[in-house]
Amino acid sequence: MIDLKGRNIVSIDDLSREELIQLIDTSMRLKDELYVGQSHEVLHGKTLGMIFEKPSLRTRVAFETAMTQLGGHAIYLGPNDIKLGKRETTEDIARVLSSMVNVIMARVFAHKTVEDLAKYSKVPVINALSDFEHPTQIVGDMLTIKEKFGGFNGLKLSFIGDGNNVAHSLMLAGAKLGMHVVVASPKGYEPSQKVLDRCAEISKETGAKVEALNDPQQAAENADVIYTDVWASMGQEDEAEERKRIFAPYQVNSKLMSSAKPTAIFMHCLPAHYGDEVTEEVGHGPQSAIFQEAENRLHSIKAMLVHVTR
Numbered sequence: 222m223i224d225l226k227g228r229n230i231v232s233i234d235d236l237s238r239e240e241l242i243q244l245i246d247t248s249m250r251l252k253d254e255l256y257v258g259q260s261h262e263v264l265h266g267k268t269l270g271m272i273f274e275k276p277s278l279r280t281r282v283a284f285e286t287a288m289t290q291l292g293g294h295a296i297y298l299g300p301n302d303i304k305l306g307k308r309e310t311t312e313d314i315a316r317v318l319s320s321m322v323n324v325i326m327a328r329v330f331a332h333k334t335v336e337d338l339a340k341y342s343k344v345p346v347i348n349a350l351s352d353f354e355h356p357t358q359i360v361g362d363m364l365t366i367k368e369k370f371g372g373f374n375g376l377k378l379s380f381i382g383d384g385n386n387v388a389h390s391l392m393l394a395g396a397k398l399g400m401h402v403v404v405a406s407p408k409g410y411e412p413s414q415k416v417l418d419r420c421a422e423i424s425k426e427t428g429a430k431v432e433a434l435n436d437p438q439q440a441a442e443n444a445d446v447i448y449t450d451v452w453a454s455m456g457q458e459d460e461a462e463e464r465k466r467i468f469a470p471y472q473v474n475s476k477l478m479s480s481a482k483p484t485a486i487f488m489h490c491l492p493a494h495y496g497d498e499v500t501e502e503v504g505h506g507p508q509s510a511i512f513q514e515a516e517n518r519l520h521s522i523k524a525m526l527v528h529v530t531r
């Protein structure tokens with residue numbers, strides 16, 4: 222068993238390939254055990270501090286429920302509770318909170334905020350979404366892919382849309398797991414070159430291939446997984462109308478799905494805007510894995526909490 226005690230998960234790249242596989246395997250085991258009624262109270266007496274600068278359904282409920290099932294407790298600190306960076310500095314919040322709780326998760330606007338929390342915290346910090354990455358989403362998504370396909374090697378995952386936080390974490394995880402990840406975005410909305418470069422480096426060892434292009438049709442060709450996300454992320458609401466126009470050719474609909482393999486699945490981190498990035502027909506259709514994917518947030522977040530909390 223790989224020891225991740227005391228470790229931060231700010232980026233997927235904080236995990237080695239073996240550690241990522243370990244987390245996916247633990248997620249799968251915890252899910253199976255939960256289904257047969259096995260108790261998981263291994264974090265009895267432990268507390269999770271949850272910092273939210275943005276809204277959440279899945280991530281908040283998954284972390285809170287995970288702590289309940291693990292026999293611990295979770296404290297929700299919303300935007301109006303601690304006013305991160307306004308009422309108090311990130312550094313002081315990290316020092317104070319980590320002197321009381323055993324593990325911290327944070328959903329923030331700027332990626333640097335969660336990096337700073339990790340820097341000044343005495344306890345592990347888990348990135349629950351920043352403007353650059355969404356690692357807890359992707360550990361759960363890899364569990365879903367493993368359940369659907371039995372493994373990762375050589376699978377083609379096509380992310381159609383904004384080269385955003387979810388895309389970045391998918392690319393890094395796909396690179397570690399030997400997948401072929403293609404991100405198709407409009408010009409100017411491609412994923413970060415830094416992430417592409419890092420993926421190229423990782424791929425040398427794992428045999429993966431991670432690429433960014435602009436043609437959604439070409440990206441979808443022969444894919445095993447078609448993945449999309451909202452066109453305007455939290456914090457980009459002002460750009461929503463403009464993005465709707467720019468991203469219109471990137472909608473995942475039945476026509477685009479028909480370019481993928483007949484066995485392909487559709488994934489979306491949710492929340493979804495049906496009629497924009499995905500049609501209702503695809504989102505709620507027979508190839509869609511979105512609700513299995515959402516449930517898997519719980520099992521994978523439990524695995525992360527079990528592994529990093531001291």
Ligand code: CP
Pocket residue numbers: 276277278279280281350358490491492
């Ligand atoms: N996918 C996801 O992170 O959902 P929430 O924003 O509802 O937590």
Ligand code: NVA
Pocket residue numbers: 350385386387450451453454455490491492
């Ligand atoms: N890219 C989206 C993901 C939401 C879970 C956002 O950041 O809003």
